[in-house]
Amino acid sequence: MKRSRGQQEAELMAVASELIQEYLAWAAKAEAPTLSAIEEEVLRVRQRLGERMASVVIEGQEARQLVEAPACPQCGAGMRYKGQKASDVESCVGCLRLERGYYYCAACQSGFFPPG
Numbered sequence: 704m705k706r707s708r709g710q711q712e713a714e715l716m717a718v719a720s721e722l723i724q725e726y727l728a729w730a731a732k733a734e735a736p737t738l739s740a741i742e743e744e745v746l747r748v749r750q751r752l753g754e755r756m757a758s759v760v761i762e763g764q765e766a767r768q769l770v771e772a773p774a775c776p777q778c779g780a781g782m783r784y785k786g787q788k789a790s791d792v793e794s795c796v797g798c799l800r801l802e803r804g805y806y807y808c809a810a811c812q813s814g815f816f817p818p819g
């Protein structure tokens with residue numbers, strides 16, 4: 704089920720708030736951190752937030768199950784819907800764990816997570 708913009712915003716705000724609290728706790732206990740240490744921590748927070756933002760938008764695309772089974776990108780045969788499956792995707796913002804509709808081709812025994 705597609706989540707509303709408000710639901711997506713609430714989830715991202717909660718993640719951002721949690722990350723800010725973690726950062727502030729780190730800053731409070733760090734004794735005279737160097738610029739490099741501060742930068743490392745800020746980049747860690749930025750990466751985690753970016754990963755979650757990308758996941759929320761991708762999961763919101765409603766590509767969980769297509770109305771018609773897609774054609775296999777390798778052999779062109781019709782693919783069968785196999786339910787929701789989790790997949791780890793390496794992206795420019797980091798590793799994203801996505802749950803998407805998964806399709807299987809019996810002809811060439813390959814799997815596919817739309818939209819590609």
